[in-house]
Amino acid sequence: MKLLIIGSGAAGSTAAQFARKANMKAEITILGDEHYSEYSKCGLPYVFGGIIPDFKELIEFSPAWFQRFKIDLQLERDVYAIDTEKKIVKSRSLQGGDEQAHDYDALIIATGARSWVPEIKGAYGSEGKLKEGVFTLRDMDDAKWIMAWAKKSKRGMIAGSGLVGMEMAEALARMGIDTYVRLRTHMLTGMIDEDMAGIVQKNAELEGIKFLPRVTVSEIKGNNKMECVVLKNLDTGEETDYPMDLLIISAGSTARTEVAEKAGCKIGVTGGIVIDERGQTSINDIYAAGDCTEYPDLVTGKPCLIGLGSIGVKQGRVASVNAVGGDEEMPRGILNNRTTELFNMQVAAVGPTIKELKKAGITPVLGKAKGSTVPPYYPGGKELNVKVMVNPEDGKIMAAQIVGEQEAHQRVNVFAVAILRGMTVKDFLQLETCYAPPAAPTFDCMTLAVDAAAMRLKRIKA
Amino acid sequence: MKLLIIGSGAAGSTAAQFARKANMKAEITILGDEHYSEYSKCGLPYVFGGIIPDFKELIEFSPAWFQRFKIDLQLERDVYAIDTEKKIVKSRSLQGGDEQAHDYDALIIATGARSWVPEIKGAYGSEGKLKEGVFTLRDMDDAKWIMAWAKKSKRGMIAGSGLVGMEMAEALARMGIDTYVRLRTHMLTGMIDEDMAGIVQKNAELEGIKFLPRVTVSEIKGNNKMECVVLKNLDTGEETDYPMDLLIISAGSTARTEVAEKAGCKIGVTGGIVIDERGQTSINDIYAAGDCTEYPDLVTGKPCLIGLGSIGVKQGRVASVNAVGGDEEMPRGILNNRTTELFNMQVAAVGPTIKELKKAGITPVLGKAKGSTVPPYYPGGKELNVKVMVNPEDGKIMAAQIVGEQEAHQRVNVFAVAILRGMTVKDFLQLETCYAPPAAPTFDCMTLAVDAAAMRLKRIKA
Numbered sequence: 001m002k003l004l005i006i007g008s009g010a011a012g013s014t015a016a017q018f019a020r021k022a023n024m025k026a027e028i029t030i031l032g033d034e035h036y037s038e039y040s041k042c043g044l045p046y047v048f049g050g051i052i053p054d055f056k057e058l059i060e061f062s063p064a065w066f067q068r069f070k071i072d073l074q075l076e077r078d079v080y081a082i083d084t085e086k087k088i089v090k091s092r093s094l095q096g097g098d099e100q101a102h103d104y105d106a107l108i109i110a111t112g113a114r115s116w117v118p119e120i121k122g123a124y125g126s127e128g129k130l131k132e133g134v135f136t137l138r139d140m141d142d143a144k145w146i147m148a149w150a151k152k153s154k155r156g157m158i159a160g161s162g163l164v165g166m167e168m169a170e171a172l173a174r175m176g177i178d179t180y181v182r183l184r185t186h187m188l189t190g191m192i193d194e195d196m197a198g199i200v201q202k203n204a205e206l207e208g209i210k211f212l213p214r215v216t217v218s219e220i221k222g223n224n225k226m227e228c229v230v231l232k233n234l235d236t237g238e239e240t241d242y243p244m245d246l247l248i249i250s251a252g253s254t255a256r257t258e259v260a261e262k263a264g265c266k267i268g269v270t271g272g273i274v275i276d277e278r279g280q281t282s283i284n285d286i287y288a289a290g291d292c293t294e295y296p297d298l299v300t301g302k303p304c305l306i307g308l309g310s311i312g313v314k315q316g317r318v319a320s321v322n323a324v325g326g327d328e329e330m331p332r333g334i335l336n337n338r339t340t341e342l343f344n345m346q347v348a349a350v351g352p353t354i355k356e357l358k359k360a361g362i363t364p365v366l367g368k369a370k371g372s373t374v375p376p377y378y379p380g381g382k383e384l385n386v387k388v389m390v391n392p393e394d395g396k397i398m399a400a401q402i403v404g405e406q407e408a409h410q411r412v413n414v415f416a417v418a419i420l421r422g423m424t425v426k427d428f429l430q431l432e433t434c435y436a437p438p439a440a441p442t443f444d445c446m447t448l449a450v451d452a453a454a455m456r457l458k459r460i461k462a
Numbered sequence: 463m464k465l466l467i468i469g470s471g472a473a474g475s476t477a478a479q480f481a482r483k484a485n486m487k488a489e490i491t492i493l494g495d496e497h498y499s500e501y502s503k504c505g506l507p508y509v510f511g512g513i514i515p516d517f518k519e520l521i522e523f524s525p526a527w528f529q530r531f532k533i534d535l536q537l538e539r540d541v542y543a544i545d546t547e548k549k550i551v552k553s554r555s556l557q558g559g560d561e562q563a564h565d566y567d568a569l570i571i572a573t574g575a576r577s578w579v580p581e582i583k584g585a586y587g588s589e590g591k592l593k594e595g596v597f598t599l600r601d602m603d604d605a606k607w608i609m610a611w612a613k614k615s616k617r618g619m620i621a622g623s624g625l626v627g628m629e630m631a632e633a634l635a636r637m638g639i640d641t642y643v644r645l646r647t648h649m650l651t652g653m654i655d656e657d658m659a660g661i662v663q664k665n666a667e668l669e670g671i672k673f674l675p676r677v678t679v680s681e682i683k684g685n686n687k688m689e690c691v692v693l694k695n696l697d698t699g700e701e702t703d704y705p706m707d708l709l710i711i712s713a714g715s716t717a718r719t720e721v722a723e724k725a726g727c728k729i730g731v732t733g734g735i736v737i738d739e740r741g742q743t744s745i746n747d748i749y750a751a752g753d754c755t756e757y758p759d760l761v762t763g764k765p766c767l768i769g770l771g772s773i774g775v776k777q778g779r780v781a782s783v784n785a786v787g788g789d790e791e792m793p794r795g796i797l798n799n800r801t802t803e804l805f806n807m808q809v810a811a812v813g814p815t816i817k818e819l820k821k822a823g824i825t826p827v828l829g830k831a832k833g834s835t836v837p838p839y840y841p842g843g844k845e846l847n848v849k850v851m852v853n854p855e856d857g858k859i860m861a862a863q864i865v866g867e868q869e870a871h872q873r874v875n876v877f878a879v880a881i882l883r884g885m886t887v888k889d890f891l892q893l894e895t896c897y898a899p900p901a902a903p904t905f906d907c908m909t910l911a912v913d914a915a916a917m918r919l920k921r922i923k924a
Contacts, residue, residue: 042898043840337896341898378513378514417885421883432770432799435799438802439871
């Protein structure tokens with residue numbers, strides 16, 4: 001049994017790990033086009049602020065680990081073709097020259113994603129590369145380049161206020177850089193709604209981040225080196241020059257699917273490879289996992305691009321176990337359970353945002369509560385803001401968002417189980433939550449938020 | 463509509479609160495035999511160590527609160543009879559003399575529990591009271607007496623290593639008292655199993671607590687004032703004198719059901735009042751809630767005495783809403799979702815202990831994992847020990863225990879939902895848990911523990 005994996009990132013390497021667990025005899029090979037064995041891409045922003053001392057700390061699976069488990073890891077190789085008839089993959093060395101053919105019984109495509117750069121006048125210099133001082137952040141090389149440049153920068157801007165953008169804004173501020181973030185509507189639009197984002201934004205401003213609302217980057221001025229960023233007001237059309245040393249374009253990513261597409265794997269509406277509950281693509285014995293795939297949202301049923309490491313590794317696990325003859329299944333959709341810490345706030349969410357729900361034709365019933373991590377008489381309590389979104393048709397919980405200094409992460413996991421199991425607000429109110437003075441109040445803020453939604457729902461039905 | 467509530471503790475006062483929410487016109491009266499309006503009994507240990515500055519901070523519902531919501535709170539009254547035919551309750555003032563009759567349409571009994579004192583030779587002095595220096599802890603008066611005595615004590619012992627006993631051990635140690643705890647088997651027997659308790663015990667020992675294993679208190683020496691505690695070794699029978707200034711007997715509690723029993727309410731095998739899913743006793747229009755009741759365990763179906771504030775307030779809510787004409791239901795059993803913090807460790811559990819499961823004829827499949835709160839490359843991670851217990855028949859998760867310095871509380875809530883919704887290990891492995899470098903690893907230690915159980919289960923079935 002020969003298992004071939006294209007991509008040495010989190011999904012690909014985790015696939016190899018679980019394939020080995022499930023099948024001690026399989027020949028497992030990974031072809032990756034990176035210079036390093038598997039490392040945490042999500043950890044990159046934390047090296048800038050000095051929380052993680054060095055990029056090399058981010059390596060999770062060392063070459064020695066792969067050797068120990070008899071997994072043939074081949075790095076710096078570009079896979080350019082798959083012959084699905086003969087079951088052969090063709091690769092060449094990134095250093096040039098060396099071409100190879102690799103036969104397989106089962107193949108896992110885990111090619112990940114790349115940064116997306118919107119059309120901006122003057123973004124590129126004479127060699128067709130982004131101008132000096134303009135960056136995107138996807139991999140360790142990007143991060144190292146940004147780091148070298150950031151060390152000599154005084155003013156930096158983030159174009160894009162998503163998860164990575166905001167993590168980088170905080171990181172630059174920690175480095176002592178005067179940091180600007182351009183906003184179209186609110187920060188973290190893919191993650192949380194405007195009301196919850198407002199709470200985080202206040203904290204970010206307290207830490208010195210300067211938000212530039214309702215603007216877009218219309219031009220990058222300067223020859224091969226950026227001199228200033230031109231921002232255009234979305235309402236008035238007015239343009240303003242912002243001299244900057246550093247600009248990080250953090251506008252999301254697109255799935256890397258060229259080799260899969262050429263091989264005939266079905267590509268979905270989001271641009272990701274379509275996979276089924278066993279992780280298989282439209283072609284037999286070809287599986288895919290991670291950021292190169294799309295998968296339905298559990299609540300709306302609409303396909304989403306995978307953009308979370310936690311989902312990628314889960315898909316990698318399922319795909320690899322099935323690829324080597326085992327039997328594992330994914331649920332029929334993803335929860336998009338996501339979290340981060342920004343400016344001393346934990347920001348956690350699961351399920352679609354209100355915008356995504358409305359796009360899917362659902363206007364949710366909302367339940368909001370402001371609670372504390374501990375009962376009022378116990379010192380040191382931190383405010384927790386909880387919001388749940390409920391389907392007006394059947395009372396099922398569809399999404400939750402939590403923002404607070406502490407104890408938000410695992411509370412969102414509680415809602416994740418509730419959504420996965422199709423719990424209604426009535427079901428949720430039967431839940432006993434844990435209580436102790438130093439731990440949580442008798443009525444948890446999760447319960448209070450669901451309670452608020454249940455009351456609204458009752459009023460609507462009446 | 464006249465609602466009468468006997469008991470002004472958490473269950474009774476919460477019942478009044480939700481009755482008022484559900485029915486703005488009801489006449490609501492509480493007859494309580496305490497000197498203070500509702501306060502947190504669970505908070506009492508935290509006043510000793512100085513975390514909470516004063517006992518009065520523990521008051522959650524002030525007399526002014528009851529006035530504002532037009533709830534007639536009558537304290538220091540002893541209810542001695544219920545005439546269920548005429549629907550009249552009889553009470554007298556604790557100060558003596560004043561007798562009153564109160565008519566009701568619906569009645570809620572929330573009389574709580576009292577400390578249980580096992581038979582110990584020499585426990586009582588000449589007046590039939592516990593000797594000076596010997597205490598139990600149930601209410602604020604007890605706590606104040608202990609506090610006054612503890613301030614002049616140098617050596618203290620806790621007879622009983624349950625939740626309250628261990629919280630008091632930590633509190634005494636914080637006061638600078640040389641603190642001993644007698645153990646029969648392991649600490650927190652009602653809460654966690656021996657393996658998990660061992661982790662907490664190590665930390666307690668580091669903080670200076672002295673455990674005396676495999677002993678029981680056989681005698682308390684001294685005239686009206688305790689001079690020394692005699693401990694008897696459970697294996698050898700050998701007796702040893704321990705001179706002590708302070709002894710807290712923390713051997714659990716019994717339901718206070720005299721008035722309910724006299725009225726004809728059915729009392730269960732545990733000694734608690736039997737209630738149904740609507741909170742009603744065996745007598746129409748008489749409800750009960752909190753520590754005076756018993757209710758089935760959701761997993762084993764066996765009746766348990768309620769001993770958690772979080773369950774008490776939930777029962778109070780359900781009983782009162784139904785009592786004033788609303789419609790709320792409890793689940794068919796309790797999860798006993800419980801948590802505390804002891805010696806810088808969070809200790810959390812849900813579902814029966816292994817001992818309770820075996821007593822119910824179930825030998826669970828175990829899954830254990832040692833994980834971290836964050837990925838290995840992120841600094842500051844704290845160890846988390848997770849244990850799950852799974853039904854070998856159907857693969858359903860029945861119980862979980864978590865011990866760690868941080869992030870244990872809400873993880874146990876995740877398992878609580880899983881148990882409430884009857885999730886199998888296979889179902890649980892479909893769960894996406896939240897991930898971010900500062901928040902949690904991609905594969906959470908909850909997942910790892912369930913994974914371990916799933917593998918064991920597979921081996922058993924094979």
